[in-house]
Amino acid sequence: MPDATDPAPMNMPSRRRFRREGEERRRQDLIEATLDSVAEHGLQGATLRTIALRAGVTAGLIRHYFPGKEELLQEAYAALMGRMTEQAKAALVMENASPRQRLAAFVTANLNAPIIDARVFSLWATFIGRARADPTLAHAHREGYLGFRNEVEAVVAEVLAAERCKSDASQLRHHAIAINAIIDGLWIEGCLAGEMFSPGELAAIGIKAVEAELGLAPEGEENQ
């Protein structure tokens, strides 16, 4: 009795069943699968077949949505950067908070999950390592970095204006560069060796370092 519902007929290789997804959804899935593949196996391990497998499609489909592998990788990096800066900036929108509190919250947000994350760091490092050779990546990074630093500079200006008024343009820039470095450096340490720090420790170190850089009184417990 031939089984009509046999899911694996021996000699009549039936085509794989599939569903048509919306274009935006498919692109998003493919980009996510790309980031997952890069995070796990690096750029060399992120092959079209690996990506497609992870996205639940076959490799050929990728060419239907992207001109080639390079464009897919570039869009994936852009998506990653966009998400990172978006999360970072989101910590700055606080109502009813003093500039100093907002700065502290910004530092804290950047030194805890989900921004402190080994996978995201792995992706960042992998892509940034190619920035020197790939102008597109370099430009995308430069854009995100400057945006981030401008945010920092704006908050710092507010803090300095609220506390004192020593706001030289050059000094402001230097403060922003230094604070950016503190956050970046601690971010890396946290991502690479998160288990070496107790919860909240990095944020505490970061806040103290940032406030020291700005010359804010460390013993000031005017809040809480």
Place this chain on the structure above:
Amino acid sequence: MPDATDPAPMNMPSRRRFRREGEERRRQDLIEATLDSVAEHGLQGATLRTIALRAGVTAGLIRHYFPGKEELLQEAYAALMGRMTEQAKAALVMENASPRQRLAAFVTANLNAPIIDARVFSLWATFIGRARADPTLAHAHREGYLGFRNEVEAVVAEVLAAERCKSDASQLRHHAIAINAIIDGLWIEGCLAGEMFSPGELAAIGIKAVEAELGLAPEGEENQ
């Protein structure tokens, strides 16, 4: 008239001439060629043939010195890390210098050439991006990082002992972590966007940030 010295005989493909180099020399050349290839084309572009071409040999020879490509890459990374930490630590050996001066010199050395270098940064990022998946790389990094931080901690302890005596073990560790972050963060900024900073600017920012972190009097011009 048959030309016996013809460098390119048409139908008698002569074998390529070669020289036998010392084993250590060849290994060194291959590792250097590997680093060059990775810096230029990333891990995916660093093929055995590319590496061999850059080293002036043919691909087969690599297998004579290394069990496989993976081992070559690991040794290359180890060599890179060794050179980096060596250069960094070298800035600490100063005679007739106060702890504060030594710390400043350390910061300055780490924020100028040859440690601020786009190629080295590219290599660092490329390898570190794979550390999460490759335990060998992760271990090599952890080793180098802790060594670096211990150096920082030692100098910081000297500085604090010379200036004041508030040397709590926990505070010392926090200072070392923060200072390490400052140096790392500024190092990244300098490597990725060196032309955005005037010469010595990063070092000046770094020294000020580090001294602020340690609570050293900024107006103290006791030297020079």
Place this chain on the structure above:
DNA sequence: AGGCTATTTATACACTTGCACAACAAGCTC
């Protein structure tokens, strides 16, 4: 000079890669 050895070259091979293209079917429109 002649021979030996191990460094070096060259070739082969199985496999993977990105890309091209034809066949197919999912789901909308009528």
Place this chain on the structure above:
DNA sequence: GAGCTTGTTGTGCAAGTGTATAAATAGCCT
């Protein structure tokens, strides 16, 4: 439901990959 559009699959292909191995030769020893 029939038909058409197009998202999706499957297959093929040339180029490139790491590795294995045989052949050749450079340079030391005597």
